[in-house]
Amino acid sequence: MTPLMEVHDFAVGFGSAQPVKGVSFDVTAGEMLAIVGESGSGKSLTALGLIGLLPSHARKTGSIRLAGRDLSDLSERQWRSIRGREIGMIFQEPMTSLNPVLTVGEQIVEVLRIHDKIDRRSARKRAIELLDLVNIPEAGRRIDDYPHQLSGGMRQRVMIAIGVACNPKLLIADEATTALDVTIQAQILQLLDNLRLNLNMAVILITHDLGIVAQWADRVMVMYAGRKVEEGLPQPVFEHPYHPYTRGLLAASPRAEVGQHYRDGPLLEIPGSIVSSLHEKGCAFRPRCPDARASCGQAVPPIKLISDGRYAACPLVPSQFGRVSHDALVGA
Amino acid sequence: MTSSQSTALSPSLLVAVGRSTEIASPPPDAAEAEKEWSYTRAPDALSARSAYQSRRGLRREIRIFLTNPNAIVGVLFLASVVVTALLAPLLYPGDPLEMVSRPFLWPGQNADYPLGTDSMGRDVLAGIVHGARISLTVGIVATALGLTIGIGIGAVAGYFGGWVDEVLVKIIEIFQTLPNFVLLVVLVAIAQPTVTTVTAAIGIITWPTVARLTRAEFRAIREKDYVLAARSLGYGHARIVFAEILPNALPPIIVTSSVMVAGAILMEAALSFMGLGDPNRVSWGSMIGSGRDVIRTAWYLTALPGLAIVFTVISLNLISDGLNDALNPRFSEERR
């Protein structure tokens, strides 16, 4: 099956900084791919690059292909016909991404009329259908509400309705549930999952929450300091994390399901914080890595195939890692 | 399970608490790092990078200001005006109001009086040099007065809020609804027109602008977490106002103050032009006023002091823009 989107060696630079240092991945139709990483990992810039929204002074290299079409050198005008129609995007803060002086209906109708030549009446009818699709009760009435009249969860549903209004092939959700409460977050994730199955739409879920990834994603890609360090199916990645960063992240999360408690001992820490410099020679995680050795400072480790569908950018083999019991890590 | 968990873990990954002495130890250099990372914490990325920044970081605003060519032009011109004003008694000892030559000498006619003489035979250059003293003194002192009253009232209104705020805002509004210049003329007319009263009157009409600005800043900053933190630490009102809020409220006030100096200079000139200035002192405004009657025959008498005012005001505005650029982007770095 040919992938819907293929990203090859995509990099973003600003001045002397290089926040995205070359990532390659692909997304197949209807798939939910999660990109996880902390702030400074380059995940949000990667997402903006996929939809052509990087600031104009950013240096971009590498290629992005959507359904065979090369998007790397599109003009702003060409990008506008892609955004919304081919690729939709929803952001973290639904309050600031909606225009406060227009009703939600007007905002959906606007998107529909930019991309499709339809009259106002049918656009409004379609807008109500869309609000219904994203499970907003009494969509016919809610359509005339202003954003401030809606709760955070409802606003994020409206954002999703706008994002999927023109049946895009790909929806990018950048920390779309981070600002929401946990009970609302569960509803929104479930909605995204239903939508992508019903509309056969691929979703790129950008998040820092490992629990969300494990519960909802088909495939996960871990980013660190502008590079992909691990990729695979969620279950194997979380049960047997390969890259020391992934292992550290999992170990640093309190494990509620096994009743981990502070009186039993401290959490594992990943020392320091994310370091990213342009002139690095070796692995970017090396300064924080418990298993780093001299060779790690020589060259950036390439991402390599570990097993079927599983990639990691660490030259060490598991026997060389510290004697971390994976069973203990995941509390199996 | 939970207890076995910690024992099953590799000691190398377990950077446990209780080792804070190592945390605080200076980051080892790269070679040492190869062996020892597993038991120390990596140097924090941001603080490692900013070590360079902080050495000069304090003067960052000044650096930004000094790389702004417009601001440099403004500073240079204003500095020359200030130097001229300070040196006036040395350059032109004696009273600039005294008649020194025949009247209506045009600039360049007589090398002793490069800018000519006026209808009474007074040296125009001496007048401009001495006038700079008055204009600058009035501008700076009136602004200082306006700032003191304005910051005081604005800070109290913005910090305390409630009825204190309501009363003070009403007072500010009363001052602001009166036409500024009419009020100024009335104030000067009631008192004797001396440099002191003119300065005081200008200060009195300019403070409401500062008060409004200060109040708005204080209201915004009062809600910040670091002010809440200060309250939670038991700080008194004075410390919160002067140490926590005021330094953060100052940038826009500093920017405004250079425009206020320009405004005060213009007001003084306007008063003097109308003959409401101090009759015993020469100022740029009074020179324009006395040249007004002969503007068709000897236009240089109005134009030369007029240019002095224009350039001084422009340079103050350039400085204000430069300050604005230098002081405000500072906070853009705050939220990365």
Next chain:
Amino acid sequence: MTLLSVHNLSTQYSAGRGTVRAVDDVSLEIETGETVALVGESGCGKSSLGKSLMRLVEPTSGQVTFKGSDVTAMSARELRGLRQRIQMIFQDPFASLNPRQTVRAILTAPLKVHGIGDGKRRREIVEKIAEQVGLPPDSLDRYPHEFSGGQRQRIGIARALILEPELVVCDEPVSALDLSIQAQILNLLVEMKQRLSLSYLFVSHDLSVVRYFSDRVLVMYLGKIVESAPTAALWASPAHPYTRALLAAVPDPAKRKHAAPISGDLPSPHNPPSGCRFHTRCPLATDLCRAEAPRYRSFGENHTVACHYAQ
């Protein structure tokens, strides 16, 4: 020994056209050495409660007692003394530090205000606490914007602990931090608790952090505490339907594609539902719930629930 007790505390805000009861008739106790977590969704009043009991926000009614003295009746002067003993750690490490002061100035000011030590002694205290919280020694003369989020939170913790308080209200102290930094800060808080024998009121919306960090949990919904239980007991047998929904909503690898536990949004706090406030979202709700607010019922040792139908 009871360190802090709160009786029938209410806090109202006037907001727009009406008043919001952010904290509505809440009672709780914190024992010496205990970490009590206050969990709930945004807008449930948990932060207001934390600030009210320190009187950073003035409560409308009710009583707060700290070690036998009535906090709600304290004068401004007495309150200043209380500030030494109850301290606060804030959520946003970017907003809670004055950008125009060096770390040294930020940490020295509380000592000056409370007249502790002379110049030399203060310098020693500041350097010691900086070391204890893991700040590099050269950090004291830098400004907050030169630090990363994790380091800034260490500064905030140092500031809260420098007066050696007995109770620290932690208002979402790790929710703005990256996961790998979160563990560092949680470990630091545990370490400082043991070193200075602190008690914490830990306000958080993150249930996995609460499970790890707290001894007892109070669950708050729309200004009311709906369930209170020791941490392990709450996870083992959550009694209130809201608690159960909250716990079920935590993303968990083991529950792939699990249905969302409850539908609907938090009702507007301007106009809270009648009777039991959770009845609009509750799967068990009946007419009784709509008519009558449930009383607290004991549900085991130290475990109380406000629900007509808790099983």
